[in-house]
Amino acid sequence: MSLFPAFLKLKKRRCLVVGAGEIAWSKITSLLDAEAAVHVIATEARDEVHVLAAQGRIHLELRAYRPDDVAGNFLVIAATDEMAVNASVYRDAEERNILCNAVDDPPNCDFYFGSIVRRGDLQVVISTNGESPALAQRLRREIDALLPLDLGPWLKDLGQLRREVLQLYPAGDDRKRLLHTLAHREVCGSEHCPSRKLAFAARPAIEDQPAALNGQR
Numbered sequence: 001m002s003l004f005p006a007f008l009k010l011k012k013r014r015c016l017v018v019g020a021g022e023i024a025w026s027k028i029t030s031l032l033d034a035e036a037a038v039h040v041i042a043t044e045a046r047d048e049v050h051v052l053a054a055q056g057r058i059h060l061e062l063r064a065y066r067p068d069d070v071a072g073n074f075l076v077i078a079a080t081d082e083m084a085v086n087a088s089v090y091r092d093a094e095e096r097n098i099l100c101n102a103v104d105d106p107p108n109c110d111f112y113f114g115s116i117v118r119r120g121d122l123q124v125v126i127s128t129n130g131e132s133p134a135l136a137q138r139l140r141r142e143i144d145a146l147l148p149l150d151l152g153p154w155l156k157d158l159g160q161l162r163r164e165v166l167q168l169y170p171a172g173d174d175r176k177r178l179l180h181t182l183a184h185r186e187v188c189g190s191e192h193c194p195s196r197k198l199a200f201a202a203r204p205a206i207e208d209q210p211a212a213l214n215g216q217r
């Protein structure tokens with residue numbers, strides 16, 4: 001069975017993490033990166049988790065997990081050090097059709113975490129479908145060493161330039177070719193950026209411009 005690859009928008013979605021130790025911490029921070037509304041339930045929490053709670057960035061309840069805790073969540077992560085607790089979190093979520101990952105426990109996962117190389121909005125995520133997390137980690141290191149460190153800011157500028165091109169040029173092969181050309185070039189935010197000049201050199205006449213907004217590829 002192959003896994004369905006997708007990137008979730010979790011902004012403001014209520015997500016529950018059960019457990020507040022080392023593994024839970026890494027899940028909590030990646031949920032916060034996605035601007036999820038993070039709720040944490042754990043009998044004890046490491047200091048960093050207390051700090052996030054004191055800053056109002058997460059909602060923390062220091063107590064043992066109860067079956068009803070999963071209700072109302074979009075996503076649940078079971079990251080306690082008790083396999084049996086993680087498994088019951090999964091069962092409770094499954095009953096309510098809520099997606100759940102019980103860490104390191106494939107039968108009790110609706111989705112797996114990947115190994116991630118990140119540069120701003122660019123994420124290269126590696127999954128081996130659970131066959132070898134060690135291989136996923138090795139490939140992460142190798143890809144990380146290959147990708148320039150400034151890809152994040154470059155991608156921001158490229159994205160801005162692309163939006164401008166989409167507004168100005170009608171959909172079609174010429175626009176597509178231009179966007180592929182730009183993806184190979186240095187791009188910066190400056191109005192004097194050579195790529196920006198290249199992009200606007202062939203700007204269509206004003207009367208052609210409404211066609212640019214017709215949404216075709």
Ligand SMILES: C[C@@]1(CC(=O)O)C2=NC(=C\c3[nH]c(c(CCC(=O)O)c3CC(=O)O)Cc3[nH]c(c(CC(=O)O)c3CCC(=O)O)/C=C3\N/C(=C\2)[C@@H](CCC(=O)O)[C@]3(C)CC(=O)O)/[C@H]1CCC(=O)O
Pocket residue numbers: 101102103104105106109111112113114115116126127128129130131132133134135136137140
């Ligand atoms: C990618 C990463 C993301 C993350 O965890 O956030 C991740 N595991 C990572 C590391 C890692 N995990 C393990 C080792 C020891 C070496 C080894 O066992 O190979 C190492 C490497 C190390 O730590 O050295 C042990 C392990 N992992 C799982 C089992 C259970 C089993 O296989 O049955 C066991 C045995 C436990 C035991 O010993 O009993 C299961 C899962 N681990 C997954 C994800 C999912 C599938 C990912 C995939 O598609 O490959 C899946 C299925 C479920 C899930 O948890 O989502 C993260 C990379 C972080 C990074 O990039 O550095």
Ligand SMILES: NC(=O)c1ccc[n+]([C@@H]2O[C@H](COP(=O)([O-])OP(=O)(O)OC[C@H]3O[C@@H](n4cnc5c(N)ncnc54)[C@H](O)[C@@H]3O)[C@@H](O)[C@H]2O)c1
Pocket residue numbers: 018019020021022023024041042043044045046063064065079080081082083085103104
């Ligand atoms: N730490 C690692 O490097 C590592 C690596 C791979 C796998 N794991 C696995 O991941 C799991 C979590 O590891 P960890 O290091 O984060 O553990 P941890 O001991 O640091 O944290 C466990 C957390 O679970 C909470 N907890 C336990 N029972 C609970 C309950 N009934 N209700 C609510 N909260 C409860 C504890 O209060 C604590 O916050 C373990 O199964 C571990 O084997 C850990």
